[in-house]
Amino acid sequence: LAKTTQPISMDSYEGQEVNITCSHNNIATNDYITWYQQFPSQGPRFIIQGYKTKVTNEVASLFIPADRKSSTLSLPRVSLSDTAVYYCLVGENSGNTPLVFGKGTRLSVIA
Amino acid sequence: DVKVTQSSRYLVKRTGEKVFLECVQDMDHENMFWYRQDPGLGLRLIYFSYDVKMKEKGDIPEGYSVSREKKERFSLILESASTNQTSMYLCASSFVLWTYEQYFGPGTRLTVT
Numbered sequence: 001l002a003k004t005t006q007p008i009s010m011d012s013y014e015g016q017e018v019n020i021t022c023s024h025n026n027i028a029t030n031d032y033i034t035w036y037q038q039f040p041s042q043g044p045r046f047i048i049q050g051y052k053t054k055v056t057n058e059v060a061s062l063f064i065p066a067d068r069k070s071s072t073l074s075l076p077r078v079s080l081s082d083t084a085v086y087y088c089l090v091g092e093n094s095g096n097t098p099l100v101f102g103k104g105t106r107l108s109v110i111a
Numbered sequence: 112d113v114k115v116t117q118s119s120r121y122l123v124k125r126t127g128e129k130v131f132l133e134c135v136q137d138m139d140h141e142n143m144f145w146y147r148q149d150p151g152l153g154l155r156l157i158y159f160s161y162d163v164k165m166k167e168k169g170d171i172p173e174g175y176s177v178s179r180e181k182k183e184r185f186s187l188i189l190e191s192a193s194t195n196q197t198s199m200y201l202c203a204s205s206f207v208l209w210t211y212e213q214y215f216g217p218g219t220r221l222t223v224t
Contacts (some may be wrong), residue, residue, distance in 0.1 A: 043215030
């Protein structure tokens, strides 16, 4: 299971773009990169998943360089409601191991 | 819209009580999971089920049991609640077993006194 490293915390002002980087140096060929968001006292919410290059949805973009040893979650124009913990997970999308959530990145958005 | 619901958001029980936590999903998913989340320990898998009446132990099954009589419903049972089972309990479901795209419920914060 690929180990991930992400910053413990980040601060941002409202309206700014926020980029959270996750390092996963030993990512395997079949591994996908998945990001979850968790608000206090709520369950994690699936945000986005990708394998390579760039993936975009209505919530975020995920940038994955060619070597796939890192990835960046990009949140455009954050608001106070984006204050949450963001988790980066790396693993096979249909493998035989359960999800492993690390400590995540605590994003605080300031007015 | 995908939806996983849990029977209670907050629950307070006494040591030794039998506790039932219920989870319902409306996505027709085959797979359902129970996790607990504790500060500094992340999410830990308690039990999972890949079909009706089927169940498998996760990483920390001791002190827990589960029941899946219907596809949409997965129950977690604490046979005799103890204070070290005070935690946030999260239910999730997925279309594919072990996919990284799981859908979580809002969680139940259980306090055992």
